[in-house]
Amino acid sequence: MKQRLYINGLGVISPQKTFDVEGFLTEPIEYHENYILALDAEYNQYINPVQIRRMSRILKMTFTASKKALQDAGIEKPDAIIAGSGYGCINDTEKFLLNMLDNTETMLNPTAFMQSTHNSVAGMVALNVKCNAYNFTYTHRGFSFETSLLDAMMWIQEGKENVLIGGFEENSVNNHIVTNKIDFWKKEKVAAFDLLKTNTIGTISGEGANFIVLSASKNEHSYCEVKDVKMCYKPNENELLEALSQFLQKNNLEIKDIDVYLTGLNGDSSMDGIYYRSMNELMKDVPVAWFKHLSGDYYTSGSFGLWVAAQICKRQEVPPILMLDGASPKKPIKNILLYNHYRNINHSFYLIQS
Amino acid sequence: MEDLKLKLKEQIIEALNLEGMTPAEIDDAAPMFGEGLGLDSIDALELIVLLEKKYNIRIEDPKDGRAIFESINTMAAYIQSKQIA
Numbered sequence: 001m002k003q004r005l006y007i008n009g010l011g012v013i014s015p016q017k018t019f020d021v022e023g024f025l026t027e028p029i030e031y032h033e034n035y036i037l038a039l040d041a042e043y044n045q046y047i048n049p050v051q052i053r054r055m056s057r058i059l060k061m062t063f064t065a066s067k068k069a070l071q072d073a074g075i076e077k078p079d080a081i082i083a084g085s086g087y088g089c090i091n092d093t094e095k096f097l098l099n100m101l102d103n104t105e106t107m108l109n110p111t112a113f114m115q116s117t118h119n120s121v122a123g124m125v126a127l128n129v130k131c132n133a134y135n136f137t138y139t140h141r142g143f144s145f146e147t148s149l150l151d152a153m154m155w156i157q158e159g160k161e162n163v164l165i166g167g168f169e170e171n172s173v174n175n176h177i178v179t180n181k182i183d184f185w186k187k188e189k190v191a192a193f194d195l196l197k198t199n200t201i202g203t204i205s206g207e208g209a210n211f212i213v214l215s216a217s218k219n220e221h222s223y224c225e226v227k228d229v230k231m232c233y234k235p236n237e238n239e240l241l242e243a244l245s246q247f248l249q250k251n252n253l254e255i256k257d258i259d260v261y262l263t264g265l266n267g268d269s270s271m272d273g274i275y276y277r278s279m280n281e282l283m284k285d286v287p288v289a290w291f292k293h294l295s296g297d298y299y300t301s302g303s304f305g306l307w308v309a310a311q312i313c314k315r316q317e318v319p320p321i322l323m324l325d326g327a328s329p330k331k332p333i334k335n336i337l338l339y340n341h342y343r344n345i346n347h348s349f350y351l352i353q354s
Numbered sequence: 355m356e357d358l359k360l361k362l363k364e365q366i367i368e369a370l371n372l373e374g375m376t377p378a379e380i381d382d383a384a385p386m387f388g389e390g391l392g393l394d395s396i397d398a399l400e401l402i403v404l405l406e407k408k409y410n411i412r413i414e415d416p417k418d419g420r421a422i423f424e425s426i427n428t429m430a431a432y433i434q435s436k437q438i439a
Contacts, residue, residue, distance in 0.1 A: 050392065052373070053371045103407075107406045109403050110403075111396060114396070
């Protein structure tokens with residue numbers, strides 16, 4: 001029998017007030033830059049002074065978010081730790097590489113090198129909770145988080161009880177400059193909430209540390225059930241629609257059963273077409289929500305989308321800032337379809353159920 | 355010598371990211387590792403890099419670091435001896 005999977009804990013540090021707050025996006029922050037940063041938490045409340053002084057910002061963010069997720073789930077030590085990140089700890093990587101250039105490959109500081117690897121996050125979390133179990137980091141660009149989630153789901157099918165998974169990314173000035181040259185980001189400054197009105201190339205660059213405890217058992221604090229996840233690499237429109245059809249069929253659902261369609265629309269006129277041409281036509285009778293005007297876009301932004309979906313399921317409400325048009329979903333909200341893609345390359349479907 | 359010690363403390367605070375600490379709080383004679391400042395082996399590597407970058411002093415054998423980095427006093431004395439030489 002297939003084991004059911006529940007989200008029992010969340011810890012999210014993002015450009016919005018998502019950490020240590022009671023409300024769910026009740027005070028959304030609108031940014032007017034194309035490069036947005038997460039709101040820093042009070043890290044020294046979560047990390048001891050000896051550890052914190054050596055940590056880079058992304059390590060502080062991920063350490064704190066993962067700790068919060070474990071606390072939220074009421075567990076001290078997970079049965080596996082799985083992280084996903086496209087760029088990993090890129091600021092430390094850049095620091096190390098720039099040091100190499102500046103000092104002609106001599107006098108290199110060890111700390112930046114140690115922290116420059118993608119897996120330093122999952123390793124650090126494991127050291128903190130003394131978890132010697134499975135520890136893995138996926139670096140599959142726009143599939144990094146989705147692969148982590150799939151791995152966690154398979155581990156729970158294999159009998160593990162609680163798996164900590166995380167998607168994280170940090171903005172870096174140098175990387176932003178480079179990717180801006182190849183039209184990843186908007187050239188003009190935009191108001192984030194008007195992102196879909198821009199009709200220009202590029203989007204806004206975001207970051208976040210989004211950790212989730214996926215569990216085999218449901219409890220009174222569970223947020224939702226994760227029914228399924230599917231990835232499609234560079235599908236054409238027909239392949240995408242066929243993939244969605246198979247995805248829903250596999251889960252014994254039809255489009256009319258979807259209560260909220262949560263999209264990864266990001267206002268990039270060269271990339272968003274697939275949402276409008278194919279998906280939105282298919283989902284025209286389903287209330288549509290979006291989230292990238294709040295988080296910005298990054299390789300693992302799907303993990304922020306999953307946090308949004310989990311909160312909607314538990315609270316049975318969709319904050320107005322998330323709704324794409326006026327139509328609010330009918331209640332109870334049972335099935336949420338999250339469809340996201342990164343630069344029209346890595347497409348993913350998530351099915352979340354309350 | 356006192357100027358050198360003050361400068362050294364400022365450089366150590368910056369290099370090791372000893373947030374919230376001021377030079378006045380670092381005792382010249384207190385051990386830097388274990389008790390005292392509580393530094394560890396990675397900090398020792400950072401101090402070796404600091405000496406090379408800021409003072410152009412290269413420690414060929416890391417084992418020598420144990421005596422050199424015992425305290426601010428020993429570190430400053432070592433720098434001064436190398437500069438005189």
